[in-house]
Amino acid sequence: xxxxxxxxxxxLEGPDVPMVRFMNVSKRYGxxxxxxxxxxxxAAGEMVTIIGPSGSGKTTVLRMIMTLEKIDEGVIxxxxxxxxxxxxNGKLVRANQAHMRKMRSKIGMxxxxxxxxxxxxxxxNCMEGPVQVLGISKDEARERAMELxxxxxxxxxxxQHPSRLSGGQQQRVAIARALAMRPxxxxxxxxTSALDPEVINEVTTVxxxxxxxxxxxxxxxxxxxxxxxxxxxxxCFFFGGRIEEQGPPTDLLDEPQEDRTQQxxxxxxxxx
Amino acid sequence: xxxxxxxxxxxxxxxxNGTAITLAQFVLSALVAITLAVIAxxxxxxxxxxxxxxxxxxxxxxxxxxxxxxxxxxxxxxxxMGLELPKFVAxxxxxxxxxxxxxxxxxxxxxxxxxxGQWEAALALNMSPAKRMRRIILPQALxxxxxxxxxxxxxxxxxxxxxxxISVADLMFMSRQINGTTYQSAQAFGTALIIYYVFARFLVTxxxxxxxxxxxxxxxxx
Ligand SMILES: Nc1ncnc2c1ncn2[C@@H]1O[C@H](COP(=O)(O)OP(=O)(O)OP(=O)(O)O)[C@@H](O)[C@H]1O
Ligand SMILES: [Mg+2]
Numbered sequence: 001x002x003x004x005x006x007x008x009x010x011x012l013e014g015p016d017v018p019m020v021r022f023m024n025v026s027k028r029y030g031x032x033x034x035x036x037x038x039x040x041x042x043a044a045g046e047m048v049t050i051i052g053p054s055g056s057g058k059t060t061v062l063r064m065i066m067t068l069e070k071i072d073e074g075v076i077x078x079x080x081x082x083x084x085x086x087x088x089n090g091k092l093v094r095a096n097q098a099h100m101r102k103m104r105s106k107i108g109m110x111x112x113x114x115x116x117x118x119x120x121x122x123x124x125n126c127m128e129g130p131v132q133v134l135g136i137s138k139d140e141a142r143e144r145a146m147e148l149x150x151x152x153x154x155x156x157x158x159x160q161h162p163s164r165l166s167g168g169q170q171q172r173v174a175i176a177r178a179l180a181m182r183p184x185x186x187x188x189x190x191x192t193s194a195l196d197p198e199v200i201n202e203v204t205t206v207x208x209x210x211x212x213x214x215x216x217x218x219x220x221x222x223x224x225x226x227x228x229x230x231x232x233x234x235x236c237f238f239f240g241g242r243i244e245e246q247g248p249p250t251d252l253l254d255e256p257q258e259d260r261t262q263q264x265x266x267x268x269x270x271x272x
Numbered sequence: 273x274x275x276x277x278x279x280x281x282x283x284x285x286x287x288x289n290g291t292a293i294t295l296a297q298f299v300l301s302a303l304v305a306i307t308l309a310v311i312a313x314x315x316x317x318x319x320x321x322x323x324x325x326x327x328x329x330x331x332x333x334x335x336x337x338x339x340x341x342x343x344x345x346x347x348x349x350x351x352x353m354g355l356e357l358p359k360f361v362a363x364x365x366x367x368x369x370x371x372x373x374x375x376x377x378x379x380x381x382x383x384x385x386x387x388x389g390q391w392e393a394a395l396a397l398n399m400s401p402a403k404r405m406r407r408i409i410l411p412q413a414l415x416x417x418x419x420x421x422x423x424x425x426x427x428x429x430x431x432x433x434x435x436x437x438i439s440v441a442d443l444m445f446m447s448r449q450i451n452g453t454t455y456q457s458a459q460a461f462g463t464a465l466i467i468y469y470v471f472a473r474f475l476v477t478x479x480x481x482x483x484x485x486x487x488x489x490x491x492x493x494x
Contacts, residue, residue, distance in 0.1 A: 067395070115390060181398070
């Protein structure tokens with residue numbers, strides 16, 4: 001927060017508080033600027049997809065929301081409250097562990113490589129958070145987990161360890177595991193990139209149903225432009241740690257205004 | 273051959289008692305080693321510098337010096353500083369502390385080799401650092417470090433033979449005693465050799481293998 005000209009409110013108030021707000025957020029690794037004074041709002045219930053070339057900072061955006069990366073500059077707000085910072089004596093200071101734990105409970109994330117716990121069955125993976133973190137009884141957690149496994153079509157495999165499941169199956173369990181914590185914001189980082197082409201549909205179907213049935217706020221990074229077009233409310237094209245261009249799928253994909261967007265999209269379409 | 277059987281029956285009491293003490297020393301040393309290894313191994317990964325330093329000093333001292341010298345220190349020198357341990361206790365504590373220092377490196381290495389994605393997934397579920405370690409990381413680290421711990425257990429068993437030198441009446445001590453009174457060195461030390469081997473080969477190693485298999489089953493790999 002070195003830039004004194006920017007005012008960071010202690011809380012976001014008013015009728016249209018976004019579920020996620022990046023305000024002037026920068027992230028650097030040494031000399032490499034990964035996010036460059038990024039502003040990004042995601043409304044409650046909105047499905048926003050991030051596309052862009054490799055290294056443009058897409059994953060970093062999600063990881064910063066999940067508090068997996070520290071912020072160098074700016075403030076991120078979740079549900080109107082600062083995530084990376086907290087209020088102390090009327091000023092914003094760096095968030096401590098307790099504050100981050102409180103805020104993290106609103107956020108769920110699915111990873112490219114699933115990261116299921118290998119020593120637990122699919123069901124146990126989905127019960128771990130509710131039982132250990134939320135303190136829910138085992139019976140209730142089992143019921144909740146089975147419901148979600150049912151929803152992602154993995155109920156019959158609930159007693160299998162991840163090593164016995166295909167990539168698509170593992171990713172569906174990972175989605176159920178994240179949903180079992182009842183987050184308000186779900187983050188998907190290239191959840192189909194590690195999958196064989198023939199099972200990608202298993203996972204995209206689950207996400208499509210989520211979009212249709214839930215009021216979840218979702219932020220998704222993907223290289224599947226077709227899928228993004230189909231389910232997104234808005235697509236953001238990232239370049240060099242900033243949003244180069246954004247808009248509804250039809251606008252951004254069919255009539256991109258910026259040269260870099262056009263180049264990126266034609267490269268992607270040529271590849272397909 | 274019949275004379276060896278005669279030798280065995282004549283010294284059966286001493287050999288059985290010595291073997292029992294050796295087994296007790298082994299089990300207790302192993303428990304001390306495992307406890308210290310987990311504590312020191314995790315402390316080397318702690319964010320707090322003083323805690324890290326304590327663990328590092330312990331590991332350096334016990335890995336960098338000989339077990340025999342450590343035994344003499346703890347049994348003969350510590351009493352001069354006012355800390356007197358019975359020799360039986362001094363024996364397994366020292367052997368345990370020595371191998372615990374090696375074990376700490378195994379624990380540390382295994383924890384570090386659990387994939388980063390596991391830490392991140394646990395954090396994404398909002399697990400506290402302690403739960404993350406206990407519920408997610410350590411069970412996987414355990415599977416990684418079991419094979420080297422199998423070797424370590426055999427080393428601990430063999431290492432306990434040194435407690436004879438501070439007069440703990442273990443198998444080695446008894447063999448020396450028998451040798452001293454009968455001068456039947458080949459029989460005395462040969463028997464000890466066989467007993468140590470049988471325990472290592474047919475008790476410790478199979479037990480560790482069994483643990484490894486049980487672990488693999490828990491990971492759904494068997
Ligand atoms: N821990 C790190 N240390 C150093 N550099 C990093 C680290 N994490 C990411 N980077 C760099 O930051 C830049 C942005 O990374 P990020 O993962 O956000 O890109 P991305 O847009 O998700 O790319 P991709 O499409 O390849 O996944 C990259 O140049 C990457 O090499
Ligand atoms: Mg990425």
